[in-house]
Amino acid sequence: MTALPTASEPTLYEIDDEFLVPDRGDEQEGPANAVPAGDPDEAVRLFHEYRRRVAEILGFEEELPEPATEEDLDAAEERLGFALPPDLRALYGVADGDGDDVINSVFDGHPWHPLDELGDEEEDWLLVLDWEYEPQRRVVFDSEPSNAVRRSVLRPGWIPFADDTGGNWLAVDMDPGPEGRPGQVIAIGVDYSDGPLHVADSVTTLLRRQVEALERGDYRVHDKSIWIDADLPNGLAVDRERSWYTDAASVGAETGQARPRVQKVRVSDVADLAFLAAIPNVRSLSLSGGGPLDLSPLRDRPVEYLELELGAADLAGLAGHPELRSLSVSAAQPVDLAPLRAVPRLWALDIADASIADLTAVTELEGLRFLELTREQWLELRDDLPPLAVVGIHPHRPEREWPLGTRWNAESGEPPR
Structure with missing residues (x-):
């Protein structure tokens, strides 16, 4: 029989290895306009x-593979x-990806995959969904524009066609x-575990922005490489816009400004929730x-995720x-x-x-699938709990x-009973 955790070993018991964090994207409707843009x-x-202009700037033209x-x-x-979107399919009729020798990919510097690698991505970054990384504390945020992209980390209908060589596609x-x-x-990968980034409404628009940047002269050249500033959405900037960390001393002065893009909030020394008036779309608090x-x-x-650290x-x-x-x-x-019995979607609870x-x-929390608690709490509850998928047991009350x-x-497997 597995032993309960020792004094130095918080232990996470994965009882149901088929249970995954509920995917919010599955709850969203499909597109109102199903015609590709x-x-x-x-x-x-x-x-x-694009290729003509880059060749003029660099003084040489890069050779592409044969068409698919x-x-x-x-x-x-x-x-x-x-099915591939018609514009991307048409491009494969020009060349089967970048090939091995192209330096300057047309897709914002992301090497373009050949057809036989289309849809392939290394999935090591999906470790962020493993229970050791506490996905129950993570919210997949809404995209900008709102509701354009499903709120998922990865979906079968997301087909990677180019990558940044750093774990993003x-x-x-x-x-x-x-x-x-x-x-x-969209952009997905290790830097987008809080939600995909909407880049453009189509491959056509992405190409247009690249060409327009070249027309404006918004590029830099070094040796045989060109860096183009196409003014595309930036993941770091989006993350800053949707996050707000403040304290009670500052919150009064800051709440006069509406923050509709903010979805992740932390307030320390909080006395009341008046600040919520300025934040209609907060999802992680x-x-x-x-x-x-x-x-x-x-x-x-x-x-969707609430964290309370209160006296x-x-x-x-x-x-x-x-x-x-x-x-x-x-x-x-x-x-x-007791009030949690009337929270219908609650599936994860940390009371350690x-x-x-x-x-x-x-x-009495029938929908509960994840529970984090102390050894003492577990010993009191273990025989009467609803069917749990994951249990995290601390040997003693943690200092948070x-x-x-x-x-x-x-x-x-299950913790010992």
């Missing part, structure tokens, strides 16, 4: 124009399970969100302070919250968990650093610092 003839014209055949394209689409999205278009270009707080204003916000926590305001999926509570004074008034309330996180020892 790209134009195959225009894409081919822009492709040749229609048979090759049909076979690739059958393998992928999705450009992909055509053949399974877009309600405000997206099939064939839109971390609050620390003395408490207790009136949490009822959260019911009007799409918060006293009153969860009554969370009852009926329609979107909350994951909750972490740290509190010195006893917390009543909380005094709980009545632990039996946990046994933001951002929360635990160095887990992972094991398969």
Whole structure:
């Protein structure tokens, strides 16, 4: 029998190895406009124009591979399970990717994959979804434009066609969100685990921006290489725009400014939730302070992950919250968990650093699949819990610092009962 964790070993028990973090993208509708935005003839014209201009600037023209055949394209689409957008398909009719010798790829410096590598990507970066990396604390955020891209980390309908050689890819999205278009270009990979980046509504538009940058002179040349500033969306800038970290001393002065793009918020020394008036789209929220707080204003916000580090926590305001999926509570004074019975989507709960008034309330959370708690709490609850997929057990009450996180020892199977 597996032993309970020792004093130095928080242990994560993966009971159901088929359970994955629920994919929010699966809950979204498909595109209102299912017609691709790209134009195959225009894409081919822009492709040749790009190559002509780059050759003029550098003084030489790079040789491309032979075109892919229609048979090759049909076979690739059958393998992928999705039709390629017409503009990208047309480009493969010009050349089968960049080849091995091209220095300056047309796709924002991302080497263009040949057909036989289309859709391939190294999946080591998907380790961020492993339970040791605590995906229950991560929210996949909405794209900009809103609802253009499904809120997933990876989907079968996202077909990588170029990469940055650093664990990120450009992909055509053949399974877009309600405000997206099939064939839109997105960035996915290790730098986009909080959500894909919408790059352009089509490969055609991506090419057009590259050509327009060359026309403006927005480029730099070094030796045989050219760097083009096509003013494309930047993942780091997007992340800064959607994150807001502040404290009670500053929050009053800052809340006068509407922040519709902000989706991730941390407020320390918080006294109330008045700041939410300026943040209609917050999805990940971390609050620390003395408490207790009136949490009822959260019911009007799409918060999916809530982190409370309070001296006293009153969860009554969370009852009926329609979107909350994951909750972490740290509190010195006893917390009543009963209101969580009325949080219909809650599947993850962390109470390891909380005094709980009545632990039996946990046994009544029928949708719970992930539970993090102390050894003492586990011993009290273990015989009456709902069917859990993952249990994290701390040998003693952890000392928490933001951002929360635990160095887990992972094991398969149920904790000992």
